[in-house]
Amino acid sequence: MPTLYLEQFGISSPAAVLVHEQEESRQWEIEQPAEIQSMPQQWFREAMGGVRKLLSDADAGAADLDKAIAELEAVETEIRRLYTETMGVKREGEIVRAKVVRQQDREAVQRVNRNINLAQQWLDAAKAVIPALRDARWQLMAIRAESEDPGDAPAFDNADDLISYLVS
Amino acid sequence: MLFKPTRRFREQVLADSKTSQKRIFRTLKKLVRDPWAPGVNLEPITGRKGFWTARVTLGCRLLLREVEPDEKKQRVFHIIGYGTHEEIYW
Numbered sequence: 001m002p003t004l005y006l007e008q009f010g011i012s013s014p015a016a017v018l019v020h021e022q023e024e025s026r027q028w029e030i031e032q033p034a035e036i037q038s039m040p041q042q043w044f045r046e047a048m049g050g051v052r053k054l055l056s057d058a059d060a061g062a063a064d065l066d067k068a069i070a071e072l073e074a075v076e077t078e079i080r081r082l083y084t085e086t087m088g089v090k091r092e093g094e095i096v097r098a099k100v101v102r103q104q105d106r107e108a109v110q111r112v113n114r115n116i117n118l119a120q121q122w123l124d125a126a127k128a129v130i131p132a133l134r135d136a137r138w139q140l141m142a143i144r145a146e147s148e149d150p151g152d153a154p155a156f157d158n159a160d161d162l163i164s165y166l167v168s
Numbered sequence: 169m170l171f172k173p174t175r176r177f178r179e180q181v182l183a184d185s186k187t188s189q190k191r192i193f194r195t196l197k198k199l200v201r202d203p204w205a206p207g208v209n210l211e212p213i214t215g216r217k218g219f220w221t222a223r224v225t226l227g228c229r230l231l232l233r234e235v236e237p238d239e240k241k242q243r244v245f246h247i248i249g250y251g252t253h254e255e256i257y258w
């Protein structure tokens with residue numbers, strides 16, 4: 001997992017938790033431990049706090065920008081992948097719910113509802129965190145450009161000349 | 169209006185595939201003609217004065233920085249690089 005550096009800022013991919021949730025959820029009969037139930041919101045809060053800290057450290061020149069940019073992109077990609085998977089898990093749960101409702105198994109309905117809600121909470125958190133990570137990455141790219149030598153290329157007002165220069 | 173490719177941008181283009189290069193060049197043509205044309209979708213980066221992004225594809229954007237005008241008072245943009253920027257439609 002690409003979290004070695006970003007973990008200092010509290011930004012980590014929730015993959016391990018979600019894999020566990022998915023494994024548990026697929027059985028649809030296992031109780032979710034309380035700490036996992038509260039995880040999406042907690043992870044979201046920590047990640048957002050981490051993004052703010054990362055940007056403030058980057059502004060102060062105290063962050064490894066290349067590393068942070070690469071890792072943020074990897075975390076973002078991973079969360080997108082998990083988002084799609086979790087959507088599948090939720091749909092699967094809705095099918096199971098229809099089945100247990102037909103069987104009039106009230107206890108099973110409650111358990112399945114709890115897992116569907118958990119998947120939904122995770123999806124909501126991911127929806128908020130993905131654009132925040134993406135925008136933070138672009139801000140870091142801008143911060144990096146501020147301190148970088150742009151090089152000695154000429155300035156162009158003609159696209160063909162610009163393209164010729166790029167490939168020469 | 170003038171556009172200066174930075175060293176990072178040139179290296180990035182040269183290292184990229186021919187297909188990606190074609191997309192970038194297509195964007196550069198639109199950008200140099202008129203940065204504010206709707207297809208370029210130029211947007212400022214929030215909280216970073218002078219920085220802009222321009223759309224290459226739905227999942228990729230160019231990073232630009234407006235610097236001081238040149239001696240003829242022409243606006244100058246540095247083309248800094250490009251990267252993934254997924255547009256999100258939930």
